[in-house]
Amino acid sequence: MGQQSDLQALLNPRAIAVIGATARPGRVGRIIFEQLRRSGFSLYPVNPNESDVLGIPACSAVSALPAGEIDLAVIAIGAEGAVTAAEECARSGIPHIIVVAGGFAEAGPGGKVLEDRLSAIPKITGSRILGPNTLGVFLPHNRLDTLFVEHGDSALARGGGVAFISQSGSVGVEALGLASNTGFGMRAFIGLGNKCDLDEIDFLRHFGEDSGTTCLAFYVESFDRGRDFLEAARGIAARKPVVVLKAGRSGAGASAVSSHTGRLAGSDRVVGGAFRQFGVQRVFDDEALCDAAKTLSVLPVPKGNRVAILTPAGGYGVMAADHVELHHGPGRLEMAVLEPATEARIRAATFPFASCRNPVDLTASANDRMVGDALDALLDDPNTDMVICTAFFAPPSITDRMVEEIAGRAENSAKPVIVFTQYGPFTDDYLRRFHRHGVVGFPSVGRAVRAARFLAERASILKNTEAAP
Amino acid sequence: MGQQSDLQALLNPRAIAVIGATARPGRVGRIIFEQLRRSGFSLYPVNPNESDVLGIPACSAVSALPAGEIDLAVIAIGAEGAVTAAEECARSGIPHIIVVAGGFAEAGPGGKVLEDRLSAIPKITGSRILGPNTLGVFLPHNRLDTLFVEHGDSALARGGGVAFISQSGSVGVEALGLASNTGFGMRAFIGLGNKCDLDEIDFLRHFGEDSGTTCLAFYVESFDRGRDFLEAARGIAARKPVVVLKAGRSGAGASAVSSHTGRLAGSDRVVGGAFRQFGVQRVFDDEALCDAAKTLSVLPVPKGNRVAILTPAGGYGVMAADHVELHHGPGRLEMAVLEPATEARIRAATFPFASCRNPVDLTASANDRMVGDALDALLDDPNTDMVICTAFFAPPSITDRMVEEIAGRAENSAKPVIVFTQYGPFTDDYLRRFHRHGVVGFPSVGRAVRAARFLAERASILKNTEAAP
Numbered sequence: 001m002g003q004q005s006d007l008q009a010l011l012n013p014r015a016i017a018v019i020g021a022t023a024r025p026g027r028v029g030r031i032i033f034e035q036l037r038r039s040g041f042s043l044y045p046v047n048p049n050e051s052d053v054l055g056i057p058a059c060s061a062v063s064a065l066p067a068g069e070i071d072l073a074v075i076a077i078g079a080e081g082a083v084t085a086a087e088e089c090a091r092s093g094i095p096h097i098i099v100v101a102g103g104f105a106e107a108g109p110g111g112k113v114l115e116d117r118l119s120a121i122p123k124i125t126g127s128r129i130l131g132p133n134t135l136g137v138f139l140p141h142n143r144l145d146t147l148f149v150e151h152g153d154s155a156l157a158r159g160g161g162v163a164f165i166s167q168s169g170s171v172g173v174e175a176l177g178l179a180s181n182t183g184f185g186m187r188a189f190i191g192l193g194n195k196c197d198l199d200e201i202d203f204l205r206h207f208g209e210d211s212g213t214t215c216l217a218f219y220v221e222s223f224d225r226g227r228d229f230l231e232a233a234r235g236i237a238a239r240k241p242v243v244v245l246k247a248g249r250s251g252a253g254a255s256a257v258s259s260h261t262g263r264l265a266g267s268d269r270v271v272g273g274a275f276r277q278f279g280v281q282r283v284f285d286d287e288a289l290c291d292a293a294k295t296l297s298v299l300p301v302p303k304g305n306r307v308a309i310l311t312p313a314g315g316y317g318v319m320a321a322d323h324v325e326l327h328h329g330p331g332r333l334e335m336a337v338l339e340p341a342t343e344a345r346i347r348a349a350t351f352p353f354a355s356c357r358n359p360v361d362l363t364a365s366a367n368d369r370m371v372g373d374a375l376d377a378l379l380d381d382p383n384t385d386m387v388i389c390t391a392f393f394a395p396p397s398i399t400d401r402m403v404e405e406i407a408g409r410a411e412n413s414a415k416p417v418i419v420f421t422q423y424g425p426f427t428d429d430y431l432r433r434f435h436r437h438g439v440v441g442f443p444s445v446g447r448a449v450r451a452a453r454f455l456a457e458r459a460s461i462l463k464n465t466e467a468a469p
Numbered sequence: 470m471g472q473q474s475d476l477q478a479l480l481n482p483r484a485i486a487v488i489g490a491t492a493r494p495g496r497v498g499r500i501i502f503e504q505l506r507r508s509g510f511s512l513y514p515v516n517p518n519e520s521d522v523l524g525i526p527a528c529s530a531v532s533a534l535p536a537g538e539i540d541l542a543v544i545a546i547g548a549e550g551a552v553t554a555a556e557e558c559a560r561s562g563i564p565h566i567i568v569v570a571g572g573f574a575e576a577g578p579g580g581k582v583l584e585d586r587l588s589a590i591p592k593i594t595g596s597r598i599l600g601p602n603t604l605g606v607f608l609p610h611n612r613l614d615t616l617f618v619e620h621g622d623s624a625l626a627r628g629g630g631v632a633f634i635s636q637s638g639s640v641g642v643e644a645l646g647l648a649s650n651t652g653f654g655m656r657a658f659i660g661l662g663n664k665c666d667l668d669e670i671d672f673l674r675h676f677g678e679d680s681g682t683t684c685l686a687f688y689v690e691s692f693d694r695g696r697d698f699l700e701a702a703r704g705i706a707a708r709k710p711v712v713v714l715k716a717g718r719s720g721a722g723a724s725a726v727s728s729h730t731g732r733l734a735g736s737d738r739v740v741g742g743a744f745r746q747f748g749v750q751r752v753f754d755d756e757a758l759c760d761a762a763k764t765l766s767v768l769p770v771p772k773g774n775r776v777a778i779l780t781p782a783g784g785y786g787v788m789a790a791d792h793v794e795l796h797h798g799p800g801r802l803e804m805a806v807l808e809p810a811t812e813a814r815i816r817a818a819t820f821p822f823a824s825c826r827n828p829v830d831l832t833a834s835a836n837d838r839m840v841g842d843a844l845d846a847l848l849d850d851p852n853t854d855m856v857i858c859t860a861f862f863a864p865p866s867i868t869d870r871m872v873e874e875i876a877g878r879a880e881n882s883a884k885p886v887i888v889f890t891q892y893g894p895f896t897d898d899y900l901r902r903f904h905r906h907g908v909v910g911f912p913s914v915g916r917a918v919r920a921a922r923f924l925a926e927r928a929s930i931l932k933n934t935e936a937a938p
C-alpha cells in the first residue's frame with residue numbers, strides 16, 4: 001500500500017489469465033470466463049484438470065502461461081489455492097491480480113494468516129492485488145466484467161460517468177441494478193473486498209484523473225489511510241464530485257464491519273467532521289449514495305441554493321416546500337422568491353386561478369405545454385438556481401408527451417432540473433423515459449428535494465475551493 | 470360540521486344520481502358515470518341536454534329524480550352550477566352529495582362566496598356534503614369509484630385494510646398507485662377536498678368502527694377541529710393504528726396550503742406534541758405515510774423494540790445496524806442480543822464461517838433453505854421482537870424459491886418479519902410476489918428499518934394505552 005500504481009493494465013487489459021476457469025456449469029470460474037470471452041478479451045484459462053475450457057486450450061499451471069503477455073490474472077479458486085496461485089502469478093511477472101475467494105481475514109485467525117501472505121506479494125514483487133473477497137470489476141465501456149452475480153441489463157449503464165467503488169460486493173450489485181433499471185450511467189464498478197493491497201485511494205486517484213468519470217461514489221466500511229484519502233479527495237473534489245457512504249457508524253454497525261471484512265471501523269464523529277472540510281459529500285445509506293451519484297454525474301452545478309418548485313398537484317408543492325425549508329444540514333436550500341414578471345408570465349401561459357408563487361401550483365387542469373412554459377419561466381427567473389418539477393400524469397390534460405416537454409426545456413437551460421414522478425405501476429417506465437432524455441428523476445418528493453440538496457452542497461464546495469488561496 | 474353522521478349511505482349507496490353525466494368523451498361526467506355503471510350501481514344520470522346517457526334514460530333536472538330512492542348524488546359540473554344542483558339535491562332529500570368541481574375557496578374571494586353557500590346546506594337540510602374540489606371516493610370492496618383520474622390496476626388494492634383519507638387528491642392517487650403496484654391493500658380512499666362539511670373526523674370515526682379497516686392513514690394540510698380529531702383518535706388508536714401526515718409544516722409549505730385549499734395550516738410545533746400524546750403516529754412525507762400504512766395494516770404488533778437483522782450480504786447488515794442504532798425519535802429500536810443457543814443453531818444450519826451475532830451475515834454462499842432456517846431461529850429467540858430479512862437474489866445458491874421460504878416462516882410466527890429486497894430491474898416483481906404472500910417488503914434498507922420503527926412505536930402506544938386508567 002502507498003506505492004504509486006498505474007491501474008491501466010488492470011482496467012483495460014490486453015490479455016487475461018483466469019485461474020480456475022472451468023467448463024463446469026454454475027462455477028464462478030465458468031461464469032467469469034464466459035463473460036470475458038463474450039466481451040472478446042484474449043484469454044488464458046488455467047486448469048490442471050481440463051485440457052481446454054469451452055474450446056480454448058488450457059494451461060495446466062500458472063508457470064505454463066506465456067511470459068510477459070498477461071496483464072491481469074483473475075483467480076477464481078478457493079482461498080488456500082488462491083494464495084499459492086497469486087504467488088505464482090506474481091513470480092511470473094503478471095502485474096495485476098484479482099482474488100475473488102472469501103475465507104480470508106473476515107473468516108477468522110486462519111484466514112488472517114492466508115491474507116497476510118497475499119499482502120506480502122505486492123511488497124516483494126510489485127504486482128498489485130485487488131481483493132480478496134471481492135466481486136472484482138465491471139467497466140461497461142470496455143466490457144471488462146468479472147462479476148459473478150446477476151447484475152441486470154447493462155444497456156442503461158453504458159456510457160455513464162459514475163465510478164462506483166465499493167467495499168461491499170452486494171452494495172455494488174444493488175447500485176448496478178439501480179443503474180440498469182431507472183438509474184444512472186456507470187463508468188466503472190470496483191469491488192474493493194478486503195483491500196489486502198489496492199484500496200479506495202488507488203481508485204480515487206485513478207478515476208479522479210479519468211476523463212470519462214464525472215462523479216466518484218464510494219461505499220466504505222473502514223479507512224486504513226483516512227488522512228491520505230481526504231488529502232487526495234480534496235484535489236479531485238475541486239474538479240468532480242466525490243460522494244462517500246461510510247458505513248459502520250453505530251456500535252453494532254462497527255462490530256458487524258469487523259465480521260464482514262475483518263477491519264475496525266473508524267470513529268464516526270472524526271470521519272464526519274473531516275469529510276466536509278475536504279470537500280467530500282457524505283451520505284448515510286445506499287439509496288442516498290445512488291441518488292447522489294445519479295444527480296451529480298449528470299446535472300450542471302447550480303450557482304446557489306435557491307429552488308423553485310413546479311407542480312400540477314398542490315399537495316406535492318406543500319410537501320416539497322416543507323422538505324426544502326425544514327432541513328438544515330449540508331446543502332441547505334432556500335425557496336426562490338420569484339420575480340413578479342415570472343409570476344405574470346406563468347399566469348398568462350396557464351390559468352387565472354393557478355397559484356403562481358413558489359411553490360407554483362398549476363392545478364390538475366394543466367396540460368403538457370403549460371408545464372413546459374411554466375418550467376421555462378422558472379428557469380429564466382434570475383432568482384432561481386434550480387427547479388424541481390412534479391411530473392404527474394394523472395390530470396386529464398397531461399399526456400406522455402410531457403416527458404419530452406420537460407426534457408426539451410431542461411436541455412436548453414444551464415440550471416439543473418430535477419423531476420419527481422409519482423408512484424404506481426408506470427413510475428419506473430417514466431423514470432426510464434426521463435433518463436433516456438438525460439433528465440434526472442425520482443419516485444418520491446423527499447428524494448427529489450434531497451437531490452437538490454446534493455447540488456446545493458456541491459455548489460458550496462466549489463465556492464469554497466475557489467475562495468481558497 | 471360537528472353533527473353526528475352515518476356514512477353508510479355515502480359509502481355503500483343503493484342508487485346514485487350523477488349530475489352532469491354525459492356521453493361526451495373525456496368529460497369528468499362521463500368517466501365517473503361509466504365507472505359506476507361498470508360496477509353495477511343503480512344509476513340516474515341528470516342532464517338537461519341529453520335524453521339518455523350511454524343507454525340509460527336521463528332526468529332533465531334534479532327535481533325530476535324519483536323521490537326517496539337516491540342515497541348519493543355525485544355532482545360533476547362546474548362550480549356555479551354545482552352549488553345550485555347541491556341545493557336542489559338537498560331539497561329533494563338526497564342524504565349525501567359529492568361536489569367534484571374546483572373553483573371554490575381555493576380560487577379566491579368569488580369562490581369563497583360559492584363555498585359558503587355549500588357550507589350552509591348541511592346546516593339547513595341535514596344532507597351531508599363531501600368536497601368541493603375533491604376526487605371523491607374509491608372503495609375496492611364494493612367498487613364504488615368516483616375518481617376521475619387513472620389510478621392503476623386495483624387488483625392488488627382489493628381486500629386490504631388501509632383507509633386512506635387525503636385532503637389532497639394527488640397524494641391519494643399516488644397512494645393508490647403504490648397500493649396497486651407493490652403496495653398495500655386498500656379498504657377505502659377518501660378525497661376530502663375543501664372540507665366544506667364532511668372532514669377527517671367524520672371518516673376517522675367511520676373507519677375506526679369499520680371492522681374491515683385495520684389501519685387509518687391521513688394526509689391533512691389543515692385541521693379545523695384539531696382537538697376533536699385528537700380526542701376521537703385516542704379511542705380509535707387503542708384498537709387500530711392511526712397515522713397522520715400533516716403537511717404545510719414550513720413557512721412556505723403553510724403558505725402553499727393556503728393557495729391549495731384556502732385554509733391556514735396550524736402551528737407545526739403544537740401539532741407535533743399533541744400527536745404523540747394521543748397515540749397518533751406521525752410521518753413527514755408521502756413515502757413514509759404509504760410505508761407506515763402498508764406495514765401497520767398487515768403485520769402483528771411486536772411485544773417490544775428489539776430487532777434482529779438477517780442478511781446474506783454483509784454490507785446491508787452493517788447499514789441496517791447503523792439505521793437501527795442511530796435513530797432516536799419515536800419508535801427507537803434496539804439491536805436484539807441473541808441467545809448463544811440461537812447463534813449455535815444458525816451456525817449448525819449454515820456455515821462455520823457465517824457471522825451469527827446480530828446482524829447475522831450468512832454470506833453470499835447462503836442458499837434458500839439456510840435463509841429460512843436462520844429466520845426461524847431468529848423468530849424463536851426470546852430476545853427478538855421482530856426480524857428484518859434481506860432478500861438478496863444475487864448470490865449463486867439463492868433462487869426465486871426464497872420468497873416462499875421466507876413467507877412460510879413469517880406466516881408461522883407471531884413476530885413481524887419485514888423484508889428488504891434489492892434495487893434493480895426485478896425489485897418490483899419480487900415486492901409483488903412477497904406482497905401476494907402477505908409479506909411486507911421494501912426496496913431500501915432505510916425504509917425497511919423505518920417500517921420496524923413504525924411497529925415499535927405502535928407497540929409503545931399500546932403499552933401506554935394499557936397502562937392508562
